[in-house]
Amino acid sequence: MDRIRIVVIQKPLETINFVADSVAAARDIEIVGTASEHHAGLDMVRALTPDIVVARDNSHIVEFTASVKRESPETGIIILSDESDPASAKRVVAALSGGAFDFVAESAKSGTVQSLLLSKIRCCSIKQYSRRARDVGSQKSPAPDSELKEDVPVNKALGKPGVSIRPKFDAILIGVSTGGPEALMRMMPYFPESIPIPIIIVLHMPKDFTGPMALALDRKTHIRVKETQDGEEPLRGKAYLAAGGIHCVLQLESPGKIRLHTLEGPPENGCRPSVDALFRSAAPIFQARTLAVVLTGMGIDGTKGSESVKKHGGFVLVQDEHSSVVWGMPGSIVRAGLANEITPLDQIPARICELIGM
Numbered sequence: 001m002d003r004i005r006i007v008v009i010q011k012p013l014e015t016i017n018f019v020a021d022s023v024a025a026a027r028d029i030e031i032v033g034t035a036s037e038h039h040a041g042l043d044m045v046r047a048l049t050p051d052i053v054v055a056r057d058n059s060h061i062v063e064f065t066a067s068v069k070r071e072s073p074e075t076g077i078i079i080l081s082d083e084s085d086p087a088s089a090k091r092v093v094a095a096l097s098g099g100a101f102d103f104v105a106e107s108a109k110s111g112t113v114q115s116l117l118l119s120k121i122r123c124c125s126i127k128q129y130s131r132r133a134r135d136v137g138s139q140k141s142p143a144p145d146s147e148l149k150e151d152v153p154v155n156k157a158l159g160k161p162g163v164s165i166r167p168k169f170d171a172i173l174i175g176v177s178t179g180g181p182e183a184l185m186r187m188m189p190y191f192p193e194s195i196p197i198p199i200i201i202v203l204h205m206p207k208d209f210t211g212p213m214a215l216a217l218d219r220k221t222h223i224r225v226k227e228t229q230d231g232e233e234p235l236r237g238k239a240y241l242a243a244g245g246i247h248c249v250l251q252l253e254s255p256g257k258i259r260l261h262t263l264e265g266p267p268e269n270g271c272r273p274s275v276d277a278l279f280r281s282a283a284p285i286f287q288a289r290t291l292a293v294v295l296t297g298m299g300i301d302g303t304k305g306s307e308s309v310k311k312h313g314g315f316v317l318v319q320d321e322h323s324s325v326v327w328g329m330p331g332s333i334v335r336a337g338l339a340n341e342i343t344p345l346d347q348i349p350a351r352i353c354e355l356i357g358m
Contacts, residue, residue, distance in 0.1 A: 004051050005051045006121065018114075021114070028122070029118070033050070038055070038058075045068055046071065050075060051076065054080065054121070055078075055080070057079050057082065061079060062098060065077055077095070078101055079095060079102075080117075081106065090212045093215075170289040171200060172356075173290065175293070176296060180295060189220050189221050192222055198234035199238070204271050211243075214241040225240075228260050228262065229260070233258065247272055247277040247278075248261075248273050248278055249262075249278060251281065268301065275305055276302060290313075291315050293317045297329035300329065300332040318343070
């Protein structure tokens with residue numbers, strides 16, 4: 001059996017030992033090299049061409065990510081981050097914008113973090129090898145229309161600017177987890193500034209990471225993207241990224257007056273914020289005018305919420321398996337018979353605009 005070859009980079013020694021302990025019992029993963037700093041780590045990547053680099057965050061992580069992706073674009077990067085350090089959150093989000101696959105926050109219990117690291121290593125490996133297979137296939141024949149674009153130019157937004165319409169939906173609700181930062185970075189630039197309804201997003205990210213993520217998305221898109229604040233009114237043409245570590249729900253406070261609220265409730269499906277919590281709160285408010293979208297992610301978060309959306313007559317659109325990093329969340333909805341449509345990531349923005357009536 002081919003093993004996933006990883007390089008571990010960064011001191012202190014405990015980081016390397018932690019990763020070694022995490023993969024010790026995994027027969028499909030092996031550590032092929034270790035380095036104590038990023039310059040030596042980059043040399044090791046050049047020499048060993050690993051499948052994945054696991055690196056602890058530090059002040060050089062953004063530059064390191066750029067160098068690896070420039071010289072070895074097929075190598076995945078997973079970052080170990082200190083969840084309690086706001087500066088680390090900003091660097092990690094910048095690295096994700098630069099091509100890092102994902103990160104693991106280290107403030108959780110050791111066993112949980114180790115399990116999460118193993119899951120993300122395997123998800124990253126599946127994604128990298130799938131991309132290689134597609135690249136090989138593309139050398140033999142033109143890429144299909146559904147092929148995921150590597151770059152999403154901001155100047156190709158969809159919709160009809162200046163056209164006033166009565167949209168068929170009142171809000172777009174998006175739920176996403178593993179692979180979510182990249183999926184959102186590729187999808188959001190396609191939405192036009194004239195989109196006539198708000199977009200509300202739940203991305204599974206810890207506290208202090210969602211603010212920088214919202215800013216990163218805001219810089220890439222036509223529409224304003226911001227982190228949610230308790231009590232604010234979701235406005236047309238804007239996107240709201242649910243704050244990490246707390247649930248985001250919608251409440252109808254008076255006829256025509258809808259507000260976003262944050263709740264401290266227990267995690268749902270191990271997640272806070274939870275896609276289920278958002279969808280469940282929105283469905284009775286918007287009813288048949290609810291457009292729910294579920295993208296790549298591990299687990300089943302969003303399935304119960306999609307059930308509520310469908311019960312109230314709303315529409316559920318999910319990302320297809322081929323373009324997903326992991327087809328847990330969207331696949332669960334499909335298996336439950338709740339998906340109205342299954343669509344490749346690069347076609348979702350256009351389909352959303354069609355559904356709205358743009």
